[in-house]
Amino acid sequence: MAAPTSGSSAAAKPFDIVATYNDLLRSDPDLTMPIAAIEALVLLLTNSPSSTISETLDLLEKSTAHLKQSIPNPIGLSAGTDLFQRYLITTLQRPGQLGPAGDFNAIRAHLLSNGRLFIRRAKESRDKIAAFGRGFVRDGSTVLTNGGSRVVASLLQKAADEKGGPSAVRFNVIYVLSSAKGTGAHSDEPEGMETVRALRAKGVPVATIPESAVAYSMGKADTVIVGAEGVVENGGIVSRMGTYQIGLLAKAMGKPFYVVAESHKFVRLYPLSQYDLPIEQRVIDFKTEEDVADEAKQQQALSTDAAVAKAVKTADSADVVDFTPPHLISALITDSGVLTPSAVSEELIKIWF
Amino acid sequence: MLLLEILLTLGTTVVQYVGILVVVTAAYVKQQQQQSVSQRRERVSSPAPPTTSTSSSTSSSAEKVSNAPPDRLGTPPPSFDYTSPFIMATPVESSQPLAEMQSQQSSSSSPGAAAGANASAKPAKPQQSQPAKQQPQQQQSQSKGKDAAAAGGDGAALSPAELKKKAKAEKAARRARERAEREQSGGGAGGAAPVGGQSAAGGKKGASGPGGAGAGGKDASGAATPQKGGHQKQQPRRGSAQATGQPSAAELKKKQEEKNVSVFGHLYGQQRRTTIAGAGKEVHPAVLALGMQMRDYVVCGSSARCVATLLAFKRVIEAYTTPLGTSLARHLTTHLSHQITYLSTCRPLSISQGNAIRALKLAISSIDPSVPEATAKASLCDFIDSFIREKITVADQVIAGSAAQKIQDGDVIVTFAGSSIVKQTLLAAHKEGKQFRVSIIDSRPLFEGKNLARTLANAGLDVQYSLMNGISHAIKDATKVFLGAHAMTSNGRLYSRVGTALVAMSAKERAGGVEVPVIVCCETVKFTDRVALDSIVVNEIADADELVTVEPVQQLTGLPDPAAQPAVEPKKGGKASSAPVETSTAAQSKSSPLEDWKESANLQLLNIMYDVTPAEYVDMVVTEMGSLPPSAVPIVHRMSTNM
Numbered sequence: 001m002a003a004p005t006s007g008s009s010a011a012a013k014p015f016d017i018v019a020t021y022n023d024l025l026r027s028d029p030d031l032t033m034p035i036a037a038i039e040a041l042v043l044l045l046t047n048s049p050s051s052t053i054s055e056t057l058d059l060l061e062k063s064t065a066h067l068k069q070s071i072p073n074p075i076g077l078s079a080g081t082d083l084f085q086r087y088l089i090t091t092l093q094r095p096g097q098l099g100p101a102g103d104f105n106a107i108r109a110h111l112l113s114n115g116r117l118f119i120r121r122a123k124e125s126r127d128k129i130a131a132f133g134r135g136f137v138r139d140g141s142t143v144l145t146n147g148g149s150r151v152v153a154s155l156l157q158k159a160a161d162e163k164g165g166p167s168a169v170r171f172n173v174i175y176v177l178s179s180a181k182g183t184g185a186h187s188d189e190p191e192g193m194e195t196v197r198a199l200r201a202k203g204v205p206v207a208t209i210p211e212s213a214v215a216y217s218m219g220k221a222d223t224v225i226v227g228a229e230g231v232v233e234n235g236g237i238v239s240r241m242g243t244y245q246i247g248l249l250a251k252a253m254g255k256p257f258y259v260v261a262e263s264h265k266f267v268r269l270y271p272l273s274q275y276d277l278p279i280e281q282r283v284i285d286f287k288t289e290e291d292v293a294d295e296a297k298q299q300q301a302l303s304t305d306a307a308v309a310k311a312v313k314t315a316d317s318a319d320v321v322d323f324t325p326p327h328l329i330s331a332l333i334t335d336s337g338v339l340t341p342s343a344v345s346e347e348l349i350k351i352w353f
Numbered sequence: 354m355l356l357l358e359i360l361l362t363l364g365t366t367v368v369q370y371v372g373i374l375v376v377v378t379a380a381y382v383k384q385q386q387q388q389s390v391s392q393r394r395e396r397v398s399s400p401a402p403p404t405t406s407t408s409s410s411t412s413s414s415a416e417k418v419s420n421a422p423p424d425r426l427g428t429p430p431p432s433f434d435y436t437s438p439f440i441m442a443t444p445v446e447s448s449q450p451l452a453e454m455q456s457q458q459s460s461s462s463s464p465g466a467a468a469g470a471n472a473s474a475k476p477a478k479p480q481q482s483q484p485a486k487q488q489p490q491q492q493q494s495q496s497k498g499k500d501a502a503a504a505g506g507d508g509a510a511l512s513p514a515e516l517k518k519k520a521k522a523e524k525a526a527r528r529a530r531e532r533a534e535r536e537q538s539g540g541g542a543g544g545a546a547p548v549g550g551q552s553a554a555g556g557k558k559g560a561s562g563p564g565g566a567g568a569g570g571k572d573a574s575g576a577a578t579p580q581k582g583g584h585q586k587q588q589p590r591r592g593s594a595q596a597t598g599q600p601s602a603a604e605l606k607k608k609q610e611e612k613n614v615s616v617f618g619h620l621y622g623q624q625r626r627t628t629i630a631g632a633g634k635e636v637h638p639a640v641l642a643l644g645m646q647m648r649d650y651v652v653c654g655s656s657a658r659c660v661a662t663l664l665a666f667k668r669v670i671e672a673y674t675t676p677l678g679t680s681l682a683r684h685l686t687t688h689l690s691h692q693i694t695y696l697s698t699c700r701p702l703s704i705s706q707g708n709a710i711r712a713l714k715l716a717i718s719s720i721d722p723s724v725p726e727a728t729a730k731a732s733l734c735d736f737i738d739s740f741i742r743e744k745i746t747v748a749d750q751v752i753a754g755s756a757a758q759k760i761q762d763g764d765v766i767v768t769f770a771g772s773s774i775v776k777q778t779l780l781a782a783h784k785e786g787k788q789f790r791v792s793i794i795d796s797r798p799l800f801e802g803k804n805l806a807r808t809l810a811n812a813g814l815d816v817q818y819s820l821m822n823g824i825s826h827a828i829k830d831a832t833k834v835f836l837g838a839h840a841m842t843s844n845g846r847l848y849s850r851v852g853t854a855l856v857a858m859s860a861k862e863r864a865g866g867v868e869v870p871v872i873v874c875c876e877t878v879k880f881t882d883r884v885a886l887d888s889i890v891v892n893e894i895a896d897a898d899e900l901v902t903v904e905p906v907q908q909l910t911g912l913p914d915p916a917a918q919p920a921v922e923p924k925k926g927g928k929a930s931s932a933p934v935e936t937s938t939a940a941q942s943k944s945s946p947l948e949d950w951k952e953s954a955n956l957q958l959l960n961i962m963y964d965v966t967p968a969e970y971v972d973m974v975v976t977e978m979g980s981l982p983p984s985a986v987p988i989v990h991r992m993s994t995n996m
Contacts, residue, residue, distance in 0.1 A: 234973065234982040270973055270980040272759065272833075272870040326982070342984035349988055352979070 149227020772837020
């Protein structure tokens with residue numbers, strides 16, 4: 001069975017992990033990067049002809065590296081791939097039927113079914129977090145948030161649910177809209193606009209402010225709740241550009257700063273500063289008039305590729321991230337409970353050892 | 354004849370009398386002293402002719418002693434026969450030559466090691482002199498006691514003005530004596546220092562005067578040699594005028610206590626062992642050697658001490674045979690605890706040593722009694738090997754590899770003292786082709802950074818070396834701080850060589866700059882479940898005399914010391930044949946203003962070994978299990994001990 005599949009896939013349509021990953025992200029707006037990565041890897045294993053453990057691991061490693069390289073910001077993604085790899089290894093090392101001694105086809109079937117279970121659970125974790133985090137949104141409070149985090153949105157919507165019911169929370173939201181354009185269906189409007197609409201539909205008063213007004217508005221906010229792309233080992237977060245400054249301002253004004261993140265976003269990464277992230281970001285780009293002129297000339301020369309270049313550029317500016325150090329974070333609301341930043345490393349160590 | 358006898362035995366006392374009657378110049382006192390010394394030495398050695406009086410034999414043996422210690426780290430040098438106390442205990446012609454030789458030989462030239470080495474040689478000196486020598490000594494002290502009493506009677510009869518004069522003369526005599534001792538480089542002339550009741554009569558000897566120490570040691574171990582271990586308790590108090598007479602012992606103890614810094618009073622406890630004499634017969638020679646090496650900082654650093662201890666214990670286990678009627682699992686533990694007790698008297702055990710010993714004991718106790726001894730021993734040796742490999746050797750490689758990832762091109766790395774793991778990290782990063790600069794901050798008295806600076810510079814790195822005083826300058830263009838650790842406590846604090854906290858804090862609080870990340874490289878074997886809130890409750894106090902020793906300075910000009918003048922004058926005594934100019938310069942360069950700190954009131958020296966850096970000042974702890982925030986230390990410790 002394995003041999004024919006491999007022959008056909010190699011000949012007809014080699015499995016493209018990057019395309020699969022991008023398709024998955026595009027098709028399901030609720031999907032986070034680590035989950036998309038895991039799902040892509042599961043699909044890869046389903047399609048792959050590997051018949052031994054080491055072959056499987058090798059394939060996994062190679063495609064993970066390939067995926068990481070072809071995505072501009074692999075931090076969120078690597079959380080998923082690392083987790084999946086770790087999971088695979090621990091499963092394979094376990095003694096018994098599914099261990100190294102067992103039948104490999106059974107192992108593979110088990111792995112795949114468990115991978116799907118994992119994905120389902122990860123999707124459910126958002127509800128879990130919303131349940132944990134509801135207590136942080138108090139009656140009569142004002143919440144400041146930013147970005148297009150789906151967990152934050154689900155948390156706020158959960159809090160606003162059952163409008164008029166006994167458990168409904170009356171609160172206001174100050175939504176910081178970044179100048180970067182969103183990537184969803186309405187790609188011309190700022191990211192997060194969808195959440196704003198949804199909240200307004202539920203009767204929650206929402207004020208939208210530009211990033212430059214964060215300091216001005218912070219005085220009116222009671223709590224700050226943000227999402228994260230990745231939670232790093234020291235308890236800090238890697239998140240949408242602009243989160244760090246909100247964190248600094250919240251700290252300066254003594255407002256609690258909460259981070260909402262699923263535990264599969266925990267990354268084995270230890271950045272020491274903004275510039276210590278393992279990605280190349282061209283945020284600070286010094287130019288003289290000459291450089292600008294050169295660039296314009298080049299773009300004119302490549303006018304045929306102009307559309308492509310533009311697309312790349314917008315993707316870049318939407319993807320830039322910054323690092324919020326742990327001492328600015330009051331607590332992390334995750335599906336394994338509400339953690340202090342220092343507890344993150346404990347969770348990570350538990351996963352890894 | 355009787356008069357001559359008194360003159361011979363109590364030269365200095367007589368000198369003091371003379372001082373009362375005549376206006377005595379310091380030079381005269383010295384001459385007197387010298388004569389009496391040389392005469393007396395003859396007299397002392399006459400009952401036992403082949404003893405110490407010849408300087409050639411002693412100096413050669415001194416060389417023998419100094420040959421051994423500079424062997425850094427790890428395995429005890431085979432050339433040095435530690436089993437024979439006699440080689441160890443050879444009289445040293447002078448503390449200076451030894452110290453000089455040592456500093457020339459050991460590249461690190463740590464003064465602490467040198468001072469320690471000569472101190473360890475000092476008190477052991479009399480062991481070469483035969484027990485026969487004891488008798489005359491006792492006679493001496495008896496007659497001296499009489500004389501001292503007489504002196505006391507005399508003193509009572511004197512007028513206040515005369516008393517004052519007498520005190521002055523005594524002081525002058527004491528100074529002169531000390532100087533004389535220093536010059537004629539104490540060889541065999543330990544006896545030059547008056548023994549017995551003399552110090553009770555007012556002359557307190559210079560704390561670091563070699564003669565004084567020699568005399569003190571002589572009495573203590575002279576008594577100790579025949580009846581093993583009788584006097585051992587007193588010996589560790591080297592350098593002071595202890596053991597000079599029974600009545601003054603309590604007083605001296607009180608005096609010693611006064612010299613302890615009261616805040617750290619609980620840390621003084623017993624002082625480090627200065628000799629292997631008196632160690633239990635169960636203690637293995639390899640452990641004996643290691644103890645001395647650790648004491649003298651020859652084996653220094655938490656990991657190095659841990660590895661060396663384990664290797665020594667491996668030899669202990671190899672040499673061990675289970676006595677009849679016991680089982681290996683039960684008896685070996687007690688056998689090892691003798692070794693451990695000995696080691697801890699040489700220098701308090703490090704956290705890593707403690708953890709390693711705990712693991713070893715656990716391994717021993719889990720051995721099945723039915724297993725044949727040879728197998729059990731082999732498995733224990735395997736355990737030790739794998740422990741060293743897993744917890745230290747490979748762990749170091751992993752740490753160096755992952756910490757080196759944090760070094761980027763253009764970085765300026767600041768580090769403090771000489772951590773071996775930081776050295777490995779920097780070398781690993783250099784090997785990867787990263788372009789960065791290293792700034793080493795060092796401090797007295799151990800100067801551990803010198804070795805690191807040399808190694809890194811030899812490897813081709815760009816190194817800047819400065820002392821603690823220059824920290825604000827060194828930290829100014831730092832981009833990262835790498836620190837080694839002695840231990841990490843359960844509340845995430847870093848327990849490391851004293852000065853580390855200052856470096857970490859300077860980096861964090863650097864005025865007007867971005868925060869500099871402070872990275873600690875530490876194996877998990879150094880984690881402890883203890884909690885440290887400050888550096889006072891738990892710490893280690895080293896001998897304060899290490900602070901006194903000065904580095905030889907090439908001083909060409911300077912004010913002539915009026916007190917040193919007489920020293921330049923040529924001497925007529927037997928010892929005067931050495932070039933006077935040389936001795937004077939040696940004396941000048943070696944004398945430290947703190948030399949007689951034990952005599953001066955209101956002066957205490959504190960030589961603390963470690964300090965505690967609060968967790969807020971540490972950004973990252975790199976361990977073999979990954980990079981952690983300091984708050985994760987207890988979790989990892991729990992996991993690594995449970996596994």
